[in-house]
Amino acid sequence: MLHQDVLMADIDVAQWRNAQALILRSAKAARRLVVIHDNGKVVKFRHTSGTEVAGRVDTVDDPHAVARAVYEANKESVDFAVVMERDAVDTYFAKIQDAWDIEADLDVFVQQTYAAFDDFPEGIVTYPGTARDTLGLQWRIGASLDDVNAAARALVEPGTTVVLGVHDGQSLWASLVLDFDEEWKVTSITTADPSIVEIDGARDDVLQRLVAWIEEAGKKVSVALVFDREAAEDFLAATAAEKGEVLAQLAAQGRVSTRS
Numbered sequence: 001m002l003h004q005d006v007l008m009a010d011i012d013v014a015q016w017r018n019a020q021a022l023i024l025r026s027a028k029a030a031r032r033l034v035v036i037h038d039n040g041k042v043v044k045f046r047h048t049s050g051t052e053v054a055g056r057v058d059t060v061d062d063p064h065a066v067a068r069a070v071y072e073a074n075k076e077s078v079d080f081a082v083v084m085e086r087d088a089v090d091t092y093f094a095k096i097q098d099a100w101d102i103e104a105d106l107d108v109f110v111q112q113t114y115a116a117f118d119d120f121p122e123g124i125v126t127y128p129g130t131a132r133d134t135l136g137l138q139w140r141i142g143a144s145l146d147d148v149n150a151a152a153r154a155l156v157e158p159g160t161t162v163v164l165g166v167h168d169g170q171s172l173w174a175s176l177v178l179d180f181d182e183e184w185k186v187t188s189i190t191t192a193d194p195s196i197v198e199i200d201g202a203r204d205d206v207l208q209r210l211v212a213w214i215e216e217a218g219k220k221v222s223v224a225l226v227f228d229r230e231a232a233e234d235f236l237a238a239t240a241a242e243k244g245e246v247l248a249q250l251a252a253q254g255r256v257s258t259r260s
Contacts (some may be wrong), residue, residue, distance in 0.1 A: 003105050003185040015191035020175035022166065022232060033070055035060065038086045038172035046184040051077060060085075062231050080134055081127050088123020092116060105185065105228035107145060139169045140236060147240035149184070158182045160222035163210050165192070167257075168229040172206050173201035177214065203228065206255040224259040 025110055033053055036044040047053045055073030060066050063083040071081040080189040084227040099112050106129040126134040143151070156162055165175040172192055179188035191198055197213040199206060207226040214221050229236060231250045240249050250256045 001105065001145070001153065001184065001186055003129045003181065003187045003252075004103060004105055006106060006186055007188040009188075010189075010193055012175075012191045012194055015175045015194075017177055018166070019191070021176055023139060023141050023236065025140050027080075027138070029137045031077060033074055033078045033081040035066060035070065035081065036086060037083070039071070043086070047074070047078065053077075057121040063122055063125040064127070067125045068104070080129065082131070082135070083125045085123040088120045092120055092124060097197050108244040112143060115254070142236055142238050143240040143245070151240075151243075152180070152184050155223055156184065157222040158179055158184060158222070161214055163207075163214065163221055163224040163226075165207065165210065165226035166229050166232045167206060167226050168204070170200055172226070173229060175210070177210075179219065179253045203258045207259065211259055221259065226257045228255045 030048075032048045033045060034046055034048065035042060035057070040059050040061060042058050045053070045056050047141070053070070053074050055070045057066055057070070060083060063085070067081045070083075071078060074081075077168050078187045095116055099116070100109060113188060114132050114136065117135065121129075124131045124135075128134075141148070160180060160182060162178045162180065164173070164178070168171045175192040177188075177190045177192065178186050181187050193208055194214075197209050197210075201209075203226055209225060211221050211224050225247075229249070231253075235243060235246055235250060235256075247256065251258055
């Protein structure tokens with residue numbers, strides 16, 4: 001879905017940051033208890049904030065048992081525990097670097113980086129949840145990549161632009177503007193530019209200005225949605241199978257502005 005040469009330019013920092021906060025969960029921002037061992041000998045046992053932790057161990061024989069035990073001993077102050085073996089981590093990153101293919105779509109490569117965690121079931125362990133579903137940046141959109149690709153092919157006209165936004169109070173809070181090529185690959189990602197288009201005002205008016213701004217650049221908008229902030233959260237929380245019905249309900253309730 002993401003073209004290997006996708007352009008990311010003219011991005012408004014606030015719009016981008018808010019969009020990320022809405023649709024991504026960052027392991028880096030989580031409260032983590034990190035255990036690193038060298039063939040069973042623990043060389044690091046630390047909470048990411050530096051606070052004191054319970055259940056300290058000196059050796060790791062069963063990484064899954066250790067991850068669960070240290071999490072349970074500190075679950076009031078941690079979001080997850082991770083137990084990593086040094087050689088396994090080195091091998092993982094070497095594997096990822098070797099997997100890079102300059103001709104491949106970016107989302108294919110990113111998927112490979114997460115799938116590769118499955119190759120280290122004893123070397124990179126998290127609790128609760130698997131390393132694949134816990135580490136890095138995780139989507140919070142209630143849908144898989146396959147679901148997103150299928151939705152794009154069903155709803156987006158090839159060679160057109162999609163506008164997605166979130167309105168909070170009397171202003172556009174977050175936005176994404178995505179250009180698709182004839183093969184439904186995203187070739188450009190940007191946000192609304194507050195220096196060019198007025199982002200304050202009623203939601204419907206903001207949507208119309210966004211669409212006009214894009215069309216004035218010679219592009220065709222095939223899908224445009226601007227949600228109220230709570231409505232966006234409700235839509236993202238729905239499963240892929242539920243999203244169509246949820247979107248219809250939100251539109252009927254006047255909580256989303258649409259043009260499609």
